[in-house]
Amino acid sequence: MSLxxxxxDIPGTTIFDADMSRQGYHLNQFCMSLMKAxxxxxxxxxxxxxxxxxxxxxEQKQAVLARDLNRCIQLGGNIYFLAKIGATDGKxxxxxxxxxxxxxxEQYRDMMVKGGRSIEGNRTTGEKK
Amino acid sequence: xxxxxxxxxxxxxxxxxxxLDLGKTAxxxxxxxxKGYDFSKQWEKEQKPDVIFxxxxxxxxxxxxxxxxxFAIGTAAEFQPADEGWGPRPVPKVVGHxxxxxxxxxxxxxxxxxxxxxxxxxxxxxLTVPLSLMFGQPQAWPCPVIPFAVNxxxxxxxxxxxxxxxxxxxxxxxxxxDEPLNVQVWGTGGMSHQLQGPRAGLINxxxxxxxxxxxxxxxxxxxxxxxxxxxxxxxxxxxxLVMWLIARGAMSDLRGxxxxxxxxxxxxxxxxxxxxxxxxxxxx
Numbered sequence: 001m002s003l004x005x006x007x008x009d010i011p012g013t014t015i016f017d018a019d020m021s022r023q024g025y026h027l028n029q030f031c032m033s034l035m036k037a038x039x040x041x042x043x044x045x046x047x048x049x050x051x052x053x054x055x056x057x058x059e060q061k062q063a064v065l066a067r068d069l070n071r072c073i074q075l076g077g078n079i080y081f082l083a084k085i086g087a088t089d090g091k092x093x094x095x096x097x098x099x100x101x102x103x104x105x106e107q108y109r110d111m112m113v114k115g116g117r118s119i120e121g122n123r124t125t126g127e128k129k
Numbered sequence: 130x131x132x133x134x135x136x137x138x139x140x141x142x143x144x145x146x147x148x149l150d151l152g153k154t155a156x157x158x159x160x161x162x163x164k165g166y167d168f169s170k171q172w173e174k175e176q177k178p179d180v181i182f183x184x185x186x187x188x189x190x191x192x193x194x195x196x197x198x199x200f201a202i203g204t205a206a207e208f209q210p211a212d213e214g215w216g217p218r219p220v221p222k223v224v225g226h227x228x229x230x231x232x233x234x235x236x237x238x239x240x241x242x243x244x245x246x247x248x249x250x251x252x253x254x255x256l257t258v259p260l261s262l263m264f265g266q267p268q269a270w271p272c273p274v275i276p277f278a279v280n281x282x283x284x285x286x287x288x289x290x291x292x293x294x295x296x297x298x299x300x301x302x303x304x305x306x307d308e309p310l311n312v313q314v315w316g317t318g319g320m321s322h323q324l325q326g327p328r329a330g331l332i333n334x335x336x337x338x339x340x341x342x343x344x345x346x347x348x349x350x351x352x353x354x355x356x357x358x359x360x361x362x363x364x365x366x367x368x369x370l371v372m373w374l375i376a377r378g379a380m381s382d383l384r385g386x387x388x389x390x391x392x393x394x395x396x397x398x399x400x401x402x403x404x405x406x407x408x409x410x411x412x413x
Contacts, residue, residue: 006357007284012328013365017284025194032193035214070326079325079366080189080282087214093143094401097329108330112399113158116332123361
């Protein structure tokens with residue numbers, strides 16, 4: 001019997017469960033390696049070569065190169081690990097989170113100052129706004 | 130014997146630590162956040178805790194995907210502030226309390242909570258930001274801290290119920306320790322926030338307010354809230370709030386004592402991507 005995953009209908013949200021973690025293991029461990037300054041320097045010097053040292057899928061590598069965090073997450077990345085790429089790029093957590101929403105940095109910041117994204121219309125996919 | 134005098138609950142937003150470390154606390158954006166902790170800093174000066182049992186989560190810092198302990202107790206003599214990729218926070222090292230930590234580990238494991246024992250661990254913003262909020266910027270933290278890390282990164286984290294029951298086992302463990310220590314138990318993380326995907330930026334003030342109300346008055350009922358409600362209503366990262374139930378479970382009203390006194394309550398949106406919540410409960 002397969003496991004019940006009642007969280008798959010939450011819009012715009014990927015729950016990092018054991019299955020995602022299994023798929024994203026090498027991607028996330030690559031991110032983790034960026035906590036060391038010498039690795040950050042090597043990654044910045046030649047991103048592709050550094051990524052090729054990891055047994056990640058080509059799709060995962062392309063998503064990292066494109067800094068497409070949504071795609072990284074779909075491929076098993078976890079935001080706390082992906083944040084190490086942001087740190088390497090000199091981005092704040094707010095810039096990273098905002099980059100996944102289709103909003104500009106300024107729009108996202110304004111939304112947060114005004115109280116954040118409303119829960120109304122955001123509980124389940126297909127819910128009326 | 131040791132006793133738990135109070136419990137403290139607070140968000141641990143990394144940007145709050147950065148604002149403090151970079152001297153931005155007086156900026157209009159940050160002022161309201163730090164103002165919410167003015168009372169708390171004064172209160173801590175009067176309370177003079179001997180030890181803080183600090184429940185937090187590691188954010189892919191000490192624990193990569195190589196090891197994912199659900200509950201991990203820090204039994205080391207000291208813990209260094211971690212480099213999370215932006216350099217370590219300029220805060221004092223965290224001095225542990227190995228003797229009490231070992232006592233709690235032994236007691237709680239025999240009470241059926243299978244803890245991971247950690248003798249070497251750097252601590253990230255999840256632990257150091259609450260210390261900064263409650264104690265400001267001292268040369269050394271005023272007392273030893275026992276770090277207690279909970280997995281909330283990989284789903285599923287422990288249930289709210291499990292956390293709540295664990296808190297009760299921790300209370301029992303602390304109260305069976307021979308030295309007359311004044312211990313505070315802190316629960317950190319939350320409140321509503323989502324850091325990933327197109328729904329990033331989610332805040333649910335109504336749900337957060339109800340969570341605070343129930344944490345005070347109906348912790349047993351609140352502990353039965355399933356994971357799904359946390360992630361749906363409070364965001365994928367809002368599930369950190371289960372950690373608050375460990376601290377609440379350690380309060381003495383749950384073994385027949387009087388209800389705790391609410392000494393302080395604070396809520397503010399936003400700090401970066403997150404709703405900041407803060408509560409101080411004193412045992413009676």
